[in-house]
Amino acid sequence: EISAVFAYIMASMSMAVPALCLCCAPAGVCFEKVLASFLLIEFCVGLSSPIAGMLRSKYVPDAYQGAIMNIFRLPLNAVVVSGTYATDVFEPYQVFGVVSGLFFAAAVIQMTLAIGKTKEVKKD
16 A cells, blocks of 8 residues: 555656646756656556556455446546546646646545554554
8 A cells, every 4th residue: 555655646746847847937947857757657657557456456355346447437537538628728737736636635545545454454
């Protein structure tokens, strides 16, 4: 669980860089920083698949994995469509800021899961 928190925090910080650069810095000044942040987010996306598989195997029973994964496909697609639409409506720095905030929210939610699991282990 802690590795997921780490990945989400890194992703949040890496999406904050283009948000701040596009919002506050003159054009062309932050190219290297934005490029590095995009490379970091690609690293975090690469981490997310094995982390999700590990968490899925821990928390979702094998008999129900297919059904549970299918239940979440529609809301996930709605989030993707909303994000794609947001790029047409809002400024890029605002979209990057929202994505950064969502990654941070995911880190907080994952941290509560990890802390709850740690407390549960200590009780036993």
